[in-house]
Amino acid sequence: MSPKRPDAATRRAQLLDAADAVFRVHGVGAPLDLIVEQAGVGRATLYRQFADRHAILQALMERSVERLQQQVERLSARDDAFLLLLQYLADRIVDSPALSDYWRTASARDPRFLPLRRQVWRAFAPSLARAQACGLVRDDLQPGDISLLSGMLGAALRGETDAERRRLVQRALDIIHRGLRPATPA
Template sequence: MTRPLRQDAAERREKLLLAAETAFARDGLDAPLHLIAEQAGVGRATLYRNFADRSELALAVFLKQIDDLAQRTRAQLDDPDVFIWFLEQMTRLMLDSAGLSSAIRDLKDEALAPIRQGLKAAGAEALAVSQAAGRVRPDLTVEDIRVLALMLGAPSRTAPAKAREALSLRDRKS
């Protein structure tokens, strides 16, 4: 059993995650780790004490983004179209984090389990609300969310500009 981090250690870890998220978005996954540590205001040893390597840091950043999406989804549960909103946000996340998602795609299933569980839980709540409101087909299941996530991630690898354009058109209609 792992002990919870001391408050100062937890704060440093959070600063590292925020700096990594910014650096990965700006420079891709090749962002120099020493610059991430510097941006977070910590030394390299602190970075490596928290994250063994670049993949572990990328996984932690992506998991944080999934957790954020889950929290924002729960805040939208009074909207009958929350499942559509969830899918749009998931698409944006896949586009904005294309490098992260491709970096973790090859990780073992047990490493990806928290990400899948987070998406599944948030999606299930949103799906139930939208189905109850008659906005989503009643035969769509929680298991379909994983397939949807894979399909939504495909444009981030093949045609990100077109995917962003489609989302912006959707935004203008709203």
């Protein structure tokens, strides 16, 4: 597979930025013409990059996982990286509610998304192990539980405004943090 020309890669990123912005306002069912308009490109450019709506959503999710990986690398030396990554996840849920909702509601066994879920679990695993070793989170938490935690944080999507969603996600994160703490001996 030959690498994309810089022009094609730039167009792809431009289309993904536009799709993220359009989906944020109009949901993942928004007309694709809105993405074309937002990106300032022709419809043919969109379809050269993405076969359909699902391909756009898949690419957005792949980009989200790549950005998560960058956060993992940036925070790798910190004992509290796991908790900071949960905060990052919470912020992404609020910043991109339609994509987050799509991600959360896609079947856990959907072959298009299972590899991405596994990448997320693997991304969180080292910081989880470190947080457990430092006594910051309970020992029984597993990397696969990230999907459950993400679902809990996704309850913030019920807020009608950004401010309300931010308040709800912070409240959910506070409750999750308390539940993640190791039990104190009686």
